[in-house]
Amino acid sequence: MPRAPVVDLRNGLSFPSYLNCPHEFDLDSRYLREDPNGISASHVRHWCYFGEIVNFDVFSRLTVDVRDAARTVVRAAFYDDDRGMPLVEAGTVRRGYTLAHLYPLRHSFVDGSYGFRMEETSDIKILPYSLREILAASDRLQLSRLSCWHEGCTEAEELMKCKGCGRAKYCRKARLGAPSRIVESRP
Incomplete structure (x- = not known):
């Protein structure tokens, strides 16, 4: 059976920077299609955001500041039932590690900041490598x-x-x- 093609992590459509991710209140046709019922939307394609953790805080929930390949720093806040605490307790949240977020939607927080409101931890992985290391590995695979x-x-x-x-x-x-x-x- 032929192998699947190697994915290029520098593909801006499949791996968008924050500013190229769809907004939670917009129907971005690059990523989403309105369902016939007119109430919900379905994915047109897969996409994943990568951002290196530059800071994190645990107050009432885990909040992570991440920097993407375009150098944009945004907030990623955990709004799941456990408020991201299992990731903290497991020791997987560290500066320099990379957050991978599947199907992210841009969000504007009440305090005026912007980023991602993460409600499903099944869509989140924290990789024990810097974004630079991950992109370098992708580049090597492309070459x-x-x-x-x-x-x-x-x-x-x-x-x-x-x-x-x-x-x-x-x-x-x-x-x-x-x-x-x-x-x-x-x-």
């Missing part, structure tokens, strides 16, 4: 380089392909479980 992804490796022969994506390549040290991080593309 489909022949070099090894293992940090500090210079091998170019006898590399194994990742069983998940089939594109990333790793040397013997990486296969044996040597600690590694995602590395940016080498010049």
Whole structure:
């Protein structure tokens, strides 16, 4: 069976910056279609927002300030039943980590700030990498380089392909479980 194409995280339609996400009170035809009943809307396509956590606060709920690839900083506030507390208790909320929010809608808060009102935690993931690291990994997958992804490796022969994506390549040290991080593309 053919593999699905590798997704480019720099695709502004599938991975929009905050300002390109649909607003909660607008029917943005790039992302949403009005249902025949005229009351609700359905997704036309998938989209996901990525923002690096620059600050967070826990008062009555978890509130996270995130910066996207366009350098826009916005608030992401958890309005789920648990107010985002399981993420805090699990230790997954840290500065420098990246928040991934599936199907986000822009929101204007009562205090005049703007961002995302997150009511479904099933649409949220916090990734233990900076946005820069995630975008660099995406860039490497787009280039489909022949070099090894293992940090500090210079091998170019006898590399194994990742069983998940089939594109990333790793040397013997990486296969044996040597600690590694995602590395940016080498010049």
